[in-house]
Amino acid sequence: MHEGDEALALHALGWILGDEPRAERLLGLTGLAPDELRASLGERATLAAILAFLAGHENDLVACADALQVPPASLAAAAQRLEGTAT
Numbered sequence: 203m204h205e206g207d208e209a210l211a212l213h214a215l216g217w218i219l220g221d222e223p224r225a226e227r228l229l230g231l232t233g234l235a236p237d238e239l240r241a242s243l244g245e246r247a248t249l250a251a252i253l254a255f256l257a258g259h260e261n262d263l264v265a266c267a268d269a270l271q272v273p274p275a276s277l278a279a280a281a282q283r284l285e286g287t288a289t
Contacts, residue, residue: 208249210253211249211250214252214277246285253280253281256278257277
């Protein structure tokens, strides 16, 4: 795992939460309530789910990567490392 993966996921979450419909979609797909999301931000599984959410929606992935000034592949790779599926 790269040291910045957790920080990248948190920055991505900030971007996601900046748009209410997108934030509601994240909560719906992860099954987390807002309080549960806040409480689990230190967990790799939650951080991986945040990035996997973006990786599953190419338009959001590209827009978030642009906003964070990172390549979209960096977000997807960080999701894989946090999930433990990176090769």
